[in-house]
Amino acid sequence: MLPGFDKIVHIGLFGGFVLLWCFYYSSKRLSSKKQLRIFFYIFLIASLYGIGMEYVQKYLIPMRDFDVEDILADLMGAGLAYGICNISLVE
Numbered sequence: 001m002l003p004g005f006d007k008i009v010h011i012g013l014f015g016g017f018v019l020l021w022c023f024y025y026s027s028k029r030l031s032s033k034k035q036l037r038i039f040f041y042i043f044l045i046a047s048l049y050g051i052g053m054e055y056v057q058k059y060l061i062p063m064r065d066f067d068v069e070d071i072l073a074d075l076m077g078a079g080l081a082y083g084i085c086n087i088s089l090v091e
Contacts, residue, residue, distance in 0.1 A: 006070070007069060007073040010050075010070055010073035011074075014046050014050055014074045014075075015080055015081040016077075016081070018077070018085065022039050022042055022082075022085035023085075023089070025042070026085070035089070039085050039089075039090075043079070043082040050071055050074030051074070054066050054070055
């Protein structure tokens, strides 16, 4: 496997999560202010989930490691998608 490939996967998964949920909510007839608030909540949920899963791996799943770089990759993917959604989807 390529070195650092798992970080690319983390960025893609968390970015995809945020992007797809934002696409879903952008199709609703909501005010711009409400869309921005929902997009932020989606970003927040994705970020907390990524951080939480690392702690679950550290304390609850044997043979799994806690990795700060995975958290950073999760946050990067979620943040990039959040920025893209704010720029391109808000009406």
